[in-house]
Amino acid sequence: MINVAIVEDDSDIRQVLCDFLNAEEGFSCQTAVESVEQFLEELDPDNLPTVVFMDIGLPGMSGIDGIRLVKQRHPSVEIVMLTVYHDSQKIFNSLCAGASGYLLKNTPLEEIRTGLESLMSGGAPMSPQIARKVITHFSGNQPRKTTPLTPKEQEIVVGLVDGLSYKMIADRMNISVETVRFHIKNIYQKLHVHSKAEVISKSLRGEI
Amino acid sequence: MINVAIVEDDSDIRQVLCDFLNAEEGFSCQTAVESVEQFLEELDPDNLPTVVFMDIGLPGMSGIDGIRLVKQRHPSVEIVMLTVYHDSQKIFNSLCAGASGYLLKNTPLEEIRTGLESLMSGGAPMSPQIARKVITHFSGNQPRKTTPLTPKEQEIVVGLVDGLSYKMIADRMNISVETVRFHIKNIYQKLHVHSKAEVISKSLRGEI
DNA sequence: TTTTAAACCCCATTTTTATGGGGGATGGCA
DNA sequence: TGCCATCCCCCATAAAAATGGGGTTTAAAA
Structure with missing residues (x-):
């Protein structure tokens, strides 16, 4: 049984995803909170989630800061970003902070499930749009930063x-x-x- | 109509993939060759493929060198790796050379098709296993510090x-x-x- | 030539930091 | 039980930073 937690400030998305996972065979979602602070508070060290779906734009601490905190305290917990942001900076900050995947919010529920499965079998869920940004980063086609500073x-x-x-x-x-x-x-x-x-x-x- | 070319030395795989794409709505595969050299020779500059599926282990030039050559002459052509290799070095070399995607050969035909679709809409096809390696590259080079902070x-x-x-x-x-x-x-x-x-x-x- | 951007310097005021103290209150552990 | 780490709060003071203003010089651009 894969225990999933959701940190997401939009209560609709939270509820839909949570219900979906609970209905699926082999998945369980017992934690669905709206902020990193709340997540850490309600966290039971004896019953850690296997995977956390983490938003970025949250009340209080950002999801990226959240990755750092959670991974620092519980390195075994896998964190998958689930957010609308697709700018390179947020992507790389998330991955560097220790995220194990990056999905955009428009991802169908069905693909979220297969993403979880590939995560469990040593893969990483990643939206194609995100993969593109990551690849572009390697091929060096990054737009040059024009700093306005002298x-x-x-x-x-x-x-x-x-x-x-x-x-x-x-x-x-x-x-x-x-x-x-x-x-x-x-x-x-x-x-x-x-x-x-x-x-x-x-x-x-x-x-x- | 998306024009796909295949550079792959295994004639079975080549044929199966080629037939599959020709049977699919919106795809066409007119070029299926077994080496980069052959590909470049048969290439018609007036009828460039939109996407090239490229293997790595090939007779003659390697697929990675192939990326560089093709991209140099025809930067607009998208190249997606389709190979059994999943070691970090080959992955990063491919991406740095200009590949727009990286799929493992065990990828189902159906997913190859959706991969092509996401490529056409600005994404990049990438097997979860590969995504994992890429992500590890970002977060992996961070030695875990045992912070003395509460x-x-x-x-x-x-x-x-x-x-x-x-x-x-x-x-x-x-x-x-x-x-x-x-x-x-x-x-x-x-x-x-x-x-x-x-x-x-x-x-x-x-x-x- | 006038304008403009960049670098240089000075003054005054308010806010924020840095650093030193002084207390308490927990909760776990020896 | 007392010890220890962690967390909570208050005071005082000196240093540093943030923000506003006022200038000059130089070299390149319009």
Whole structure:
């Protein structure tokens, strides 16, 4: 019996999928919650689900962060993304975080079931659209990132990522702290962020 | 009408697949050859196939080298691997060379047809076993770190990575800002860092 | 030539972080 | 039972960061 959990904020989808799985031979869905927080709270360590279907856009913590947390605590639990998002960044973040599959929400229930079966036999469920993105990533046809940042601004971003303070960046670049401030103000405007933290995240996620 | 070519040295498989496609509505297979050399020789530039099913183990040039040659001369032609090989090296070499899909030879004819359809609608056919290897490639190169952080501390790290301030983290977790402070102090001690920036960097680099 | 983008510098103010303390409350384990 | 880890909360202070403004210079573009 394959024990499936669902983390999904749309109650309709949650219910339909849960009912479907419970009706299918060999599947059982006892957990269907709307957030990662709720999932972790209700989790019974003595009765872990085999597979978790995870959405990305959730109230509170995102599903991608959810993967990290769940896999960290229970590495044996398989996590399959089930979401509407199909942009490369979310896909790769999910896979790197430890997802074992990636299905789009328009996947028919029947294919979700066969996906689960292939997962159990050492495969990975993946929507063709997603597979395409992944393949494109390999063949290097990735659209080049055109960063709007100037060379100096990029250098400062590197400093931020290295965990340096304004003063340390100033010393490293042989400019005044005031100039560092100036550049950072402009960086924030260009990237539409309001803190070092966001710049560092964007940078390390390849969004700059 | 989707024009399919087959490059495959096993004449049985070649014939079965060719016949199947010709019998299917909307598909046509006029070219079924046993080597890349033969394929290139018989190729009519005015009547290019839409898709080529390519084996890897072939007399003469390998199918992977074949991808490169074909894509170089006719970039618009889609190439789908159809082979028994499932080792990571051949998979990645194929995808990097420009393959648009990767199916194992045990794939039922019916699924080969749906694979072609998803290819035509912007997807990529990929056997679950292959998808698994590809996914493992993403998540696999991350050595499992045994984090010294407690669950709550991990949750706070997630908040920091999301670019939240102490107050926002407190709200999300329904605890006091002072408690957030308390946890962060402990996190810094455990990780030997002295700023949010360093925590975020470590986290996104998988060092936590 | 005027304009524009990029780099440089300074000042002032408010908010947020970092760091040091001080308490409690659990719940598991020796 | 006391110990330990984990979690919860409060205080105070110094440092750093975020945001607004004000400028100059230079080199390339219009």
